[in-house]
Amino acid sequence: MIRRCGGQVRAGMGAPYALDFGAVLALADAMGATSALLADVLPHVEPVIVKAYLEQSENAD
Template sequence: MAGCGRQLRAATGGPFGLDFGAVIDMGSARRVDTDLLAQVLPGIERILLDEINTGGDDPS
């Protein structure tokens, strides 16, 4: 997922999802198994958004 941080869809309230098409295209260019990538992206998206919205592990 490295390099996909700029593939977020965002609105006024902040990021709300990954641009799956762009992420799959990036994976294809990097010769990743795009079928597998498509299967795991929804779970990864949820984790990334949770981390962004909670500020990660930063307790401050």
């Protein structure tokens, strides 16, 4: 589930700045994942995913 939520980002001015928790939790529900557990884990995973996106975009330039 965590791997799949990486594409659910909020972006502004050409760069992601956060995960779209609503979209992530809807995806989790569709996949039968436990929303309560994800709601607890997502705030800890979010900065790692956003940082990876930012580093990837810096390396692409």
